[in-house]
Amino acid sequence: MDKTFGHRNRHYSTSRLVFWSTIFGALLMYIVFRSLRSSDSLDSSGSSSTPLHTTAKWGGKDWEQSVQISAHPRSGSHNSVLVTGAAGFVGSHVSAALKRRGDGVVGLDCFNNYYDPSLKRARQKLLAESGVFIIEGDINDSELLKKLFDLVTFTHVMHLAAQAGVRYAMKNPNSYVHSNIAGLVSIFEACKAANPQPAIIWASSSSVYGLNTKVPFSEKDRTDNPASLYAATKKAGEEIAHTYNHIYGLSITGLRFFTVYGPWGRPDMAYFFFTKDILKGKPITVYEGPAHASVARDFTFIDDIVKGCLGSLDSAEKSTGSGGKKTGPAQLRVFNLGNTSPVQVTRLVNILEGLLKVKAKKNVLPLPRNGDVLYTHANISYAMKEFGYKPTTNLEAGLKKFVKWYLDYYSVTS
Template identity: 55%
Template structure:
């Protein structure tokens, strides 16, 4: 495989690029290194990528000239499109960033892909957020996803619709991966678990959101927390099993595929914090507060039967083991006050 990874300086793109390189694949990254969260963490990832032989072109996926040059530079067999504006709550403050990166960026990537010969297969990051206000659990790929709860979720749903269109018209082999709350070393500091680690380390209170149950009482959020190593295994399996792009003489085209990549075992945020406390060796100051009206959903739970059957996907990392790995990295990365500016970051 020769893979173009957009968003290679991001959390998932970083880990997947390294794993692909270790498997002997050719990998080239593309990332605009934006400042949604501290760029120092992205720079640390890029240095690690360089040490592994993965170069990243610093550019926006909406820069068609650069994207064209990159796609012409190598005979890519696959494009792994992970570049996106992340975060649910930030969308309430800067919706334009999501339309630019997630919608316009998706169209730009697909337009240049279909102008590439031979046309590479495409795997891209969707999100469990597309399930929105769905009340049927566990969430299945066959569920209707017409009720997004956030603008971020709506852009990811739009990406899936756009992908289906390019598959239908051009015969591009496309796979959408719905990620469920990914965590691990070199993670995103806007994610709750990372913020919790920062606040616990500094002795500051952490806020644990609660929604309402059917009787009007408090109900704590629960998430299908999924370790990064397990997600990477699913991504690589999706790349390895992808059909070649292109319509056959009889008009047949590759199937448009959608997979959940989750852990299949949701836990409450309080349970998650308890395991985090154990590995940090420090108790959290917990504050339970109502969930803000910014698009977070109270519960996620992945049905992974399709990914298990068709990709051989099987998450193997327990929450205890996964958070142990994260905390070991965290303590090393911030040892003796190193990278302390990142610990001051407060998610938007």
């Protein structure tokens, strides 16, 4: 018993050291990055000379008018929201939902090539048809952010831009620091300087629960054992959010998403590339844990996630800072947004086989040490209490909608 306890203490100390080292290193990189960014100059096309940026031309009267028209709410009782990552999966759905109900919405997205940018452009086109203008730019571009906040008095910022994916961190770790830490600080800095300051809702991740074995995952559980760099950057983001809330009075709500899926989803997600490969007759890889344990995920349909995003926005209190100075305590929250019903990945494959009417060719392999965890399971009682969050779509119903969209979008005959 004593040996085990001593081992756990050593493990705890080591994990804390790794975590805080990650934050320190990330912030150091951010400081260096900002200093380099300030010395960059824009050429006549508005493109930065640094390879870290993909900033399209912005500015001018027409551009300003597009921003202001898009940001204008239907009435005084509605909000004006800046949505970062607006051409992304969750961002595009949230932007459309906000616009439908009468809020003013301005999108910001860098359209990087982490996955096929044409899918992001297609989402952008749909949003444009509904009156949402998406600016192509980097969340680390402080000049662009300052210009946006000068043009529009945003009531809220829905910060959904991030470098996603657990496995990609092994290939391009710097992109996670650039987007998930430096980018988050840039957004907080812009919001801090605004007067009045907007309330902020931002995308954390269920990955922060890391190597936890207690289920279901609750917001009060420890999150200091990340299993991936992606998870570490999201955990660092939550600590940074606490700092900006404490010092500057920013109202900040973090959302821990659990395996979001659905139409217009991300091609790097298993349900998406499983569908693609099954239809092409290619074998898919299904991972299993030790002793043939099944990998399971708390798959959450996009419509339920959107409800959670809007609910957290509507229940967010105002920031208490003015001109970068705190005038009183501000709201700080974090919510799980999941489905509360973990499903084995093998069951996911079975459902897809039925919907696609194709038998999958499966290669079953041990779960690699690439940051993936064996299972996720959300406790959503806090979100349910605060704003009535209640998911209503099971995996079979959600996948049916996804497959219908997939076959239509890619013009595939099943």
